[in-house]
Amino acid sequence: MTHLFNSNVILIVDDIPTNLEVLSEALTDTGFDVAVATSGESAIRQIEYDSPALILLDIMMPGIDGFETCRRLKANPNTKDIPIIFMTALSDSVDKVKGLLLGAVDYITKPFQQAEVLARVQVHMQLRNVSTALEEQNVHLKQEIEERIAAEAALQQLTQDLEHRVEERTKELSQALHNLQEAQVKLVQSEKLATLGQLVAGVAHEINNPINFIYANIQHANHYIHNLLELIQLYLVQYPHPTTDIQEKIQEIDLEFLVEDLPNLFSSMQIGAERISEIVKSFRTFSRHDEAEIKAVDIHEGIDSTLMILQYRLNQKSPHPAIHVIKKYENLPIIECYPGKMNQVFMNILSNAIDALEEVIDTYNSLITPTIWIYTHVVEAKHIKIRIIDNGPGILQEIQKQLFDPFFTTKRAGKGTGLGLSISYQIVTEQHGGSLSCISNPGKGTEFVIEIPLGQSALSHYQLQPSPNLLEPLTQSQLLSVSGNI
Ligand SMILES: Nc1ncnc2c1ncn2[C@@H]1O[C@H](COP(=O)(O)OP(=O)(O)O)[C@@H](O)[C@H]1O
Ligand SMILES: [Mg+2]
Known part of the structure; x- marks a missing residue:
């Protein structure tokens, strides 16, 4: 206007x-x-x-x-x-x-009336001038508003773009983090397996010779002693009246008791030596130098050797009662798998079960008999199924879906790393084409179900490439925490 x-x-x-x-x-x-x-x-x-x-x-x-x-x-x-x-x-x-x-x-x-006319005209001219100014201001304001609206729209667009970019970047970053964590898990896993395997294999190797030595010689020693005792017996019969010196010696060494006790002593030494050989044998089964290769093995041997290694944790430790292990093994065929890695899985799941049972013992003491059940089955001549069940505290519904996440743990720092189940999951699913699942009712206990196919020939390309060079050598304390939480 x-x-x-x-x-x-x-x-x-x-x-x-x-x-x-x-x-x-x-x-x-x-x-x-x-x-x-x-x-x-x-x-x-x-x-x-x-x-x-x-x-x-x-x-x-x-x-x-x-x-x-x-x-x-x-x-x-x-x-x-x-x-x-x-x-x-x-x-x-x-x-x-x-x-x-x-x-x-x-x-x-x-x-x-001239004065009146002039006065009125002046008033209206002034009004008109004010109007003009207002009108002009109005136009300016309108322009400004339009500019602001445009600027606001541009800003909104910019914000949207920015949000979009941030969102994309966040997605990328979390993917990268995820990849990194997985890579880390793989590294830790390969390093851990290697370290633990070496450790156990080394111990087994070192003990193996001396124990064989003892074990083999105990038989001979037993035989020799037996002969010597027979000889003494013969002397006593042939020379019923020995000299005073001999009589004194017989009394001093309590020959009667010695003759009676020596065989017991030998048989317990023999049992001890046999037990050490068994432990050494399980160490070897557990560590499997050949872990990087697929082998046809008896899965029960793997489970038993793992139990043997964990035996010290199952025993009664006053005031704690012993943890019972009830095994129900079906007749399983020989299974193709990475035996060292499968043993690692048994170790992870069994140690978790023991941790859980110890918690129950500490909380409710003698109300339950802490027990682990291990069942094995063949499923449709294609898979084997291994169920490891405990009557521990169970797992809350809301954390069940996080169990297999790397670094998820409910244990105090130093005790849990949260890697056991995520590593086991990888070993069972990715490396053996099987499945690992958990069924749990809080208050009732927990069951882990491992299923793996009988044969692995198609899967050899899944084999984990150990990459020890990428990892700094483990420090002593890391090594301890690694072997404490396999
Ligand atoms: N048998 C079980 N009973 C109860 N909770 C379990 C059992 N097994 C695993 N969990 C839970 O799963 C978590 C993750 O286990 P894991 O990956 O082995 O890590 P970590 O043992 O180092 O905590 C444990 O901290 C625990 O809360
Ligand atoms: Mg664990």
Whole structure:
């Protein structure tokens, strides 16, 4: 609308030249620019061409009168905002009202009181100037608002883009973290297997020779002693009256008891030596130098050797009762697998069960008989299923789905690393194409089910590539924590 106010001209519309003259002189003298028109029609034409700032409009005119002129100006959007002041006879109040109703801003009366006319015109010019300023400000504000809306939209777009990028980056990063964790687990796993395997194999190797030595010689020693005792017996029969020295010696060494006790002593030494050989044998079975290769093995041997290694944790340790192990082995065929790794799985699951049972013992003491059940079955001549069950505290529903996550542990720092089950899961599923699952009812106990196919020939490419060079050598304490939580 700014075009309406682009002039400071006051347009006087009157058909009587004297009126025009008087008014225009008064206004010009006061400093206004003045234009004149002598009829409504010519005024409208003139206004179309060049809008005045204010119109002084006579009512009584030939042709269209002031009211009609006003109506037409108000009906035209281009001219409707030009303020109009009617000029009317002093007495004619009907005309004043009608004029105001038609949209006029004011009226002046004839005959003109010069001071009044000037005052009114001045007021309306001022109003019009304020209006103009407001209008201009309004336009500015509108522009500003539009700019702000545009800026806001741009900002929103930018924020969206940024959010999108952050989201993508976060996704990438968490994927990277996941990969890193998996790689770490694999490294730890291979390193752990290697370290533990070496340790156990080394111990087994070192003990093996001396124990064989003892074991083999005990038989001979037993035989020799037996002979010696027989000889003494013979002496006693042949020489029933030995010298005093001999008699004294016989008394001193309590020969009667010695002869009676020596065989017992030998047989317990023999049992001990046999037991050590068995342990050494389980160490060897457990560590399997050939772990990187698929072997056809008796799975029960693996389980038993693992139990043997864990025996010290199963025994009664006053006031703790012993943990019972109930085995129900089906007749299993020979299984193709990575035996060292499968033993690792048994070790992880059995040690978890023992940890869980120890917790129950500590909490409820003798209310239950802590027990581990181990069942093996053949499933449809294709798979074997190994179930390891304990009557420990069980596992809460909400943490069951996290069990196999790397580093998930509920055990105190130093005791748990949270790697046992995630490693076992990898070994069983990825390396043997099997499955590992957990069924647990809190308060009732836990069952882990391992299923692996009978044959592995198709899977040899899954074999884990040990990459020891990527890992710093383990420190002593790391080594301890590794072997403490296999
Ligand atoms: N037999 C079980 N009974 C109860 N909870 C178990 C059993 N086995 C595993 N868990 C739970 O699973 C978690 C993860 O086990 P694992 O991966 O071996 O790590 P860690 O033994 O180092 O904690 C354990 O901290 C424990 O909360
Ligand atoms: Mg564990």
